[in-house]
Amino acid sequence: MRLLVVCLGNICRSPLAEGVLRARIAASPLAGRVELDSAGTGDWHVGDPPDRRAIAKAREYGIDIAQLRARQLRGGDHHDFDWLLCADRGNLRDVRARAPEGARARSALLLEWAGVPGVTEIPDPYTGGPAQFEHVYRLLDAAAAGVIARLATAGEQSRPGHG
Structure with a gap:
């Protein structure tokens, strides 16, 4: 399963989400079975590290996102990922508007x-x-638990003898 988390500039919400998801999935039965990345719909911060406040918040919870670098959503992302999970409705609208013909990835709001x-x-x-930043972290931590539950359930249902 390949997941791409998308926000506006890829320096606050989506890199923090990527870090939280990586940490929680690595400590779950899904370890090694989910690929993660993040991107922004805008290009203002391409190549920049996450916002220092996002780095500090992640570090506070034992997660290191300092090595991440912002990138902009690419057309190929719609083919390379299974899901493009967006921070807000504006991001979701932009992601869907940029979907190339024949895109295979589906898109949704991350929290939903x-x-x-x-x-x-x-x-x-x-x-x-x-x-x-604390509020966003708590939402993302809840989202990580939900992602793990959803993917674990989907994995069980797709195995022989399950559903």
């Missing part, structure tokens, strides 16, 4: 796809402070 109850969008913490 992961089954996180009560909230559908991850707010952009870029203009906020520590409280906003």
Whole structure:
């Protein structure tokens, strides 16, 4: 399974999501079975590391995202990934509008796809402070648990003798 997390600039939400998902999946029965990456719909930060506040928040929870570098969503991503999981509705709209003919990847809001109850969008913490980054981290941690549950269930159903 190949998942791409998408936000606007690929310096706050999506690299933090990539880091949280990598850490949680590595510690789960899905370890080694899920490939992850992140991208932004915009090109403002291409090549830049994640926002220092996102790096600090991840580090606070034992996750290192400092080596990640921002990149922009490419047409090939619609063929290379199974799911393009978006931070908010604007990102989802942009991802779908950029889908090339014959795209195989499906797209959805990350929180909805992961089954996180009560909230559908991850707010952009870029203009906020520590409280906003903490809120985003908590949403992403809940999303990671939901992603693992969804993929583990799907894996069980696709094995012989299951569903």
